[in-house]
Amino acid sequence: MTDKHRIKCVVFDLDDTLYPEREYCLSGFKALGQQFAPLIGVSQAALTETLIESFNQASDSRVFNRALENLGTDYSKELIGQMVEKYRAHSPEISLPQAAANLLSKLKNKYTLDLITDGFLPAQELKIESLGIKGFFDYIICTEKLGRKFWKPAPKAFYMIAEKGGFTPEECVYIADNPEKDFKAPNHIGWHTIMITAPKNINCKESLPEEYLPGKVIDSLEDIGGLLL
Structure with missing residues (x-):
């Protein structure tokens, strides 16, 4: 990376960058357990734990289906759709790690900070609210608001940030x-x-093409300080 003194704008991703996305998933499974366990005739703990087991098995689009199958429960597409809707609309029990909060506070004194995040609304907005991070950022782009075709790797959000701030x-x-x-x-x-x-x-x-690879790889968010502060 170039001399840090030339950097003016630091832009972050959200999920698994500023906080562990797994925490959001676990929060969602808990919310599903609370709402849907009575409807399918199992305990809240049983549904929540089975969802977690299914997620641990594979974090794919069949997490809910697989969990219900493992419980021996008959289900419909409508039920899966209702679970997906609840999962995305629940108010997540997540928090910003203290190390991330400390880093953002220090960076904000030196740089313009912005955020680009993909994902379905209102889920991303609820995450941002629960994490309490709005005050750190000058510009937050939830790409879903631009349209699904503008999710990353589409470049539109990056151009918007550079244009808004006048950055090269x-x-x-x-x-x-x-x-x-x-x-x-x-x-x-x-x-x-x-x-x-x-x-x-x-x-x-x-094993991705070079154009997909980052210019630099670090082990954790804390390592950003050594590069930019």
């Missing part, structure tokens, strides 16, 4: 966790890119 590409750095979608666009337009590979991240992948 070499003055911007994007910090995220998922090389399958996070770094292709900022790499292409000349931004600096940093990937966090914390063990709890659920999106770490390997």
Whole structure:
């Protein structure tokens, strides 16, 4: 990465970058247990624990289906749809790690801080609210508001941030966790890119084309301080 004194804008991803996304998932499973356990005739604990087991088995689109099958419960597409809706609309019990809060406070004194996050609404907005992070950022882009086609790796959100702040590409750095979608666009337009590979991240992948890879890889959010402060 270039001389940190040339950087003016530090842009973060949200999930598995500023907090462990697994915490959001567990919060959602708890909410589903509370609402749906009576409807399917099992205890709240049984449904919640089975959802967690299914998620641990594979964090794919069949987490809910697999959990209900493991419980021996008949289910319909409508029930799965209701569970998905509740999961995305629940108020998550998540918190910003103290290390992340400390880092953002220090960075805000030196840089413009912005946020780009993909994901369904209102889930992303509820995460931002629960984490209490709005005050750290000058500009927050939930790409769902732009339209699904503008989720990363589409470059639109990155161009919007640079244009709004009047930043050149070499003055911007994007910090995220998922090389399958996070770094292709900022790499292409000349931004600096940093990937966090914390063990709890659920999106770490390997064997991708070079254009998808970050300019620098670090082990945890705390390492940002050594690069930018």
